[in-house]
Amino acid sequence: MEVARRLAEAAGLSRTGKRIQATVNRTIDVASRSHSVRVQGDFLWPVSMIEPPVRDRSGLDPSARKLEFVCDEEIAAALCAVIAGGFSLEPAEAISEALGLLGCRRVSSDAQNRAQGVLESLCAVGRVERKGDFVVAGKGGSDNGAAG
Secondary structure, three states: OHHHHHHHHHOOOOOOOHHHHHHHHHHHHHHHHOOOEEEEOOEEEEOOOOOOOOOOOOOOOHHHOOHHHOOHHHHHHHHHHHHHHHOOEOHHHHHHHHHHHOOOOOOOHHHHHHHHHHHHHHHHHOOEEEEOOEEEEOOOOOOOOOOO
């Protein structure tokens, strides 16, 4: 888990071994069971957070800007924000703009594919609708719509 690497780095350690990883995993388990944090896939969320805020990572070190460090729910929130603000967009344009909101300057095919999957999930729950060649804000779906 990325959290173990970040904690080790903050403590001045150069790498995480099996003991550190096991300790972090046990700590996460205890925190989750005591309702201090919620484990959402590979991510840790405050218990009260329903949808993550869209955060611009463009000012971070390039190693911290990897899309793999962004949960699908945040990509979904960025897509919904872009689509709602753009009236109607082509899917590729919505994806490019949403990833730009997240601070992704260069968008790889893997990032595009992942965002496309999130967009499809949003369509499936009604948060986004397809209108011909465009995507528009949907009327339905209270689920966050992201694949998790």
